[in-house]
Amino acid sequence: MNIIIVGCGKVGHTLVEQLGGEQHDIVVVDLNPDKVHSITDELDAQGIVGNGVSYQTLQEAGIDRADLLIAVTASDEQNLLCCCIARQAGHCKTIARVRNPLYNEEISFLRDKLGLDLIINPELLTANEIARIFQFPSAVKIDTFSKGRLELIHFRVTKECLLNGLKLMNLKEVLGFNVLIPLVTRGDEVIIPRGDFSFEEGDVASVATTAKTASMFFRKIGFTSGRTRTAMLVGGGTISYYLAKRLLSAGINTKIIEIDDKVCSELSEKLPEATIICGDGTDERLLLQEGLESADGFVALTGLDEENILLALLARKLSNTKAVSKINRINFNSLLGDIKLDTTIFPRLLTANLILRYARSMNDSLGSNVENLYRLEDGKAEALEFYVKEPSGVTDTPLMQLSSKLKKDINICSITRGNQIIFPTGQDEIKVGDYVVIVMKHCGMTDIKDILK
């Protein structure tokens, strides 16, 4: 596909990296020549220096041949306008990033009336992701499939955990029921575990379950943390606002610590139920005074990545809380794994993932649709959900027979047929109309047939 990306910031860069890896032809547009060059020097994309809102610049970027335009400049208005012009100038699909909460209320109006295909709000995306994790505090990350009915829950194997030292094939005996663990991350390495695989402390295992089984599973393996009742957020930005709103509506007692009194009074106007504290969130005494020790959840959402990391480490040290830190900029993934942070959220990657999923589904062949896509462990593995539209080599064959024909390192996690979720065994088969979730170490698949050799 021909893709134009307007705006070469953090998200723009991530998008070029990931979409470029999937053999798309990418043209980037930005007003700042340095930013354009930093991308074209490093990645295989063409750069154009200019204003993406201008028709002429878009012409130069080849808007008449483009299939997709993604506007991710710093300004919402520019992004919207850019997409509108692109709609008129070419026949491409358009994606805009819009982050102002004011516009967020009108998102569906904007999308329909301006003819946009997708509007992304990274802050809202981030807030939703954090809120989802708070439903299962034991998890590091949760990816949902089949409209939320199936979850892929990533959790860290602790010392006391029942899984520590257990072999995968013995899992069923110990638990008394069957769950599927399609993926384990150990250090930098991603493993698709086989029966003789044994878990170690520090592994991040991923379990594919329904929400109901999940709570049973976590109780059984020794995670005691129950429902989140109290949450403390440091930093009063847009994410905090969205998150607090979600948490409050779920009945969680939410406290926001923010240093700027103007922001505080604004928040208190918009969120009457929340407790707003005006003070320095990096002050250990203030945190303790406000009851950090008894908070179930702690989220560091300040503007500084370093501060967020340290805050989360501090919270982990002082209490038993679930600590989440937001990281905007820095990209030391290998290091972040080492310092045993609980959960780190990268808004940049969340945004990029959503766009990538959209691009992948555009690229669909007729046989199947990519419904969901999650990149795992910095792109070393992927979890994909396909909707099977047509019979092919993979349909109507028992998985037992299919397994010899599959590529290496592929795990078929679940098949959703109507209201029923099947965790497949050798006798099950994929049928037309199924939603199939597959975890694999291959990247860039657009069709379910791609899992075959």
Added chain:
Amino acid sequence: MNFTMVAYIIGWILQIEAAFMLLPTIVGFCYGETEHAAVYIITALVSFALGLVIKLKKPKTRDLYTREGFATVAIGWIAMSAVGAVPFTATGDIPNYIDALFESVSGFTTTGGSILPNVETLSHANLFWRSFSHWIGGMGVFVFIMAIFPIMGGYSINLMRAESTGPAVGKLVPRVQKTAKILYAIYLGLTVIGCIVFMICGMSFFDAATTIFGTVGTGGYGIKADSITSYSASVQWAITIFMILSGINYSVYFCLLRRQFKDAFSISEVKWYLGIILVSTAIITWNIHGFYSSVGESARHAAFQVSSIITTTGFSTADFDLWPSLSKTILVILMFCGACSGSTGGGMKISRWLIMGKTIFKELSTMVHPRQVKKIHMDGHVVEHETVRATNVYLASYFFIMLLSLLLISIDNFDFTTNFTGVVAMLNNIGPGLGLVGPTGNFAGFSSFSKIVLIFDMLAGRLELFPMLIILKPACWKKY
């Protein structure tokens, strides 16, 4: 410096060259030169095996930053030339290896200056390989690899930058591989059309093929001792036209293929290029009209020599060393001029002269209005300061290299015209100069030391100086 990755790519180069060497092998067999064909096939096998051995050690990371890109291209070209010279010596046609290396470098860099007094004594296989090396070197072997094997991802732009010509190398389409493919498709198209046209004009297939290699690659190795002189007038005109076409920026052809005619004809560099050819031809025609029987003949020789020199090809149909001083001076100035950027031609490139000319006007303007803010524009775009600076540094390095080479080869004690035009012809990848190295002369008289200096000049000229200079800088070879 990522040494293993650099070595890995050099391994590729050797294997590609081995594949290319199969062509002269076939030619050798066709003309019954079995011994020479055997030499080529053995060299090809050895080169392939060598590449295989080098490639055994797989690089850990495939990162190739600017300095690796530049160094890889420089070393790759040296390695390619060194292997390409082997058959000349092994077949016994050029017994001295330094001479063979000179001939091979002159081929790959599309210079076309020879050390052979009479090329007609060479076997067909050697003649073909000489001319074919122009074709390989014209568009560049790295661009060729990128067109076929996607081995480096995003970083390959660093290799393309080092090998392609012009002050600001860009891509025609977003992907390096597609850009490389388009360039080679245009190149191949020109070659095939040219070959057919030459044959229609009355050349034999072997002559047409070798001549078109020298033409589209802007090389200039002829297969006759008197270059193109003995061919018919129609052949000479056909060659003139294809030389001019080869010196045009390839993005013009790309725009034409995409039916963006307005864009194709609005590139100011190309307008200047065609204008310069027209004016120079007119002046020289008038200047030499007494030498030839008709105006038509004068015009033909003038046009041929002008296009041959400005595109840095180096074919000749007349001994222009005997022409009046004005004509010779114009040709020497054209030697510095060069073809368009983004073409297969060498030299300084017209776009660089345009940028430098505009810089001079800008500088003068700032003297009149000291607080004036003025940017240099070209084809409706602002030329970035970075490009202007690189152009100025290019010019400075160019003259340093030229003067130093001039000093070094003057040890051989030839006259100044020979030395000066010899260095200029080498550095700009033209081929013939004036005096002893004129169209009827050759470089055989120089000492081995001078030949090595000139070999460096040819490589520096083809790779636009910096890749050859960077490998001389010790810091380039440090790991840290």
